Amino acid sequence: METSTLSVPEVSRLCREVLDAVGQVVVGKRDALELVLAGVLAGGHILLEDLPGLGKTLTARSFAQALGVEFRRIQFTPDLLPADVTGSLLYDQRSHDFTFRPGPVFTNLLLADEINRTPPKTQAALLEAMQERQVSVEGTTYRLPTPFHVLATANPIEYEGTYPLPEAQLDRFLLRVSFGYPDSDEEFDVLRRRMARRREEAEVPRVVDGPTLLRMQAAVEEVAVEDSVGRYLVAVVRATRADERVLVGASPRGSVALLMLARAKAVLAGRDYVLPEDVKELAVPALAHRLTLRPEMWLQRVEPERVVRDVLAAVPTPASDALPSYSR
Known part of the structure; x- marks a missing residue:
């Protein structure tokens, strides 16, 4: 297996090729696709929250094909059990012993x-997998393969028969992405491409593979964050906790998430800083889903995204070209 380090320009080029490949199928959503890829580059999990029929499942499958990694899908239903996610012990009559049958969570x-x-x-069965990259069954811990990413979908409108994700699990998602409706030209392009390929399924060419993706993720660690930028990031996160409309603000995990996403975004742009x-650009998708607003804010139709945008407008933006202190 090749383990040499990829340079930031090389990773940026590969990312553009991945986005171009996925963009052949998911039409007109380049900005949202960049957010998803930034989440993968940063090593995290992504929550795709949007209305039905806007390409959430298609996006996940397309990225798996372009990244050359193993892909599995779980359709979450009210009768799904934790063992259906993590796996279970089965009795082997030939060996007269129990053997572990891995569940669909054992994938990339x-x-x-x-x-x-x-x-x-x-839902909680995924918590350990998302945070620790492992699952525990009957007292035995099983490591998950690397890379490992969860792309979860949710419908933000229809709540009948649903179970809202608790704050602890929302906090495990590095960012939340919404696609929105396409404009008329983009929607016609969807129809045109469907007629051109003469079948429902769309194949995305493989651009990289699992080991290469790990090397791309390692390149994110080479991106420098100057002290004033780091302190600005912390000030933004802390301001969400001080806002009078917020009951619970973003935690230090939110600060780390925003840091890693900002570094991944820099790599996508071909920068090492x-x-x-x-x-x-990344504060809203990285922080909004981590905020719990006061109950009266619901009556005033205040959304967490608005709070984050107000915080960004209030916190002074730094201007500095100094070197980060940790690199000296």
């Missing part, structure tokens, strides 16, 4: 489809 890219339609007990604009 797991699509947790409609994750809010399964009870909290099954983070700009304050990277922090601004």
Whole structure:
């Protein structure tokens, strides 16, 4: 297996090729696709929250094909059990012993489809996998393969028969992405491409493979974050905790998530350093789902995204070209 380090320009080029490949199928959503790829580059998990029929499942499958990693899908339903996710022990009559049968979580890219339609007990089965990259069954711990990423989908409108994700599990998602409706030209392009390929399924060419993806993720660690930018990032996160509309603000895990996403965004742009604009661009998808607003804010139709945008407008943006202190 090749383990040499990839340079930031090489990773940026590969990322553009991956986005171009996925963009052949998922039409007109380049900005949202960049967010998803930034989440994968940063080594995290992504929550795709949007209305049905906007390409959430297609996006997950397309990225798995372009990245050349193993892909599995779990359709979350009210009767799904934790063992259906993690796996279970089965009795082998030939050996007269119990053997472990891995569940679908043992993959590289797991699509947790409609994750809010399964009870909290099954939702919690993913917690250990998402945070520790392992599962525990009957006292035995099993490591998950690397890379390992969860792309979960949820419908933000229809709540009947659903189980909202608890804050602890929402916090495990590096970012939350929404696609939105395409414009008329993009929607016609979807129809045109469907007629041109003469079949429902769309194949995405493989651009990289699992080991190469790990090397791409390692390149993110080479991106420098100057002290003033790091302090600006912390100030933004802390301001969410001080806002009077917020009951619970973003935790230090949110600070780390925003840092890693900003570094991944810099790599996508071909830079080995983070700009304050990277922090601004990623603050809403990285932090909004981590905020718990006060109950009265629901009556005033205040959304967490609005709170984050107000915080960004209030926190002064730094301007510095100094070297980061940790690199001296």
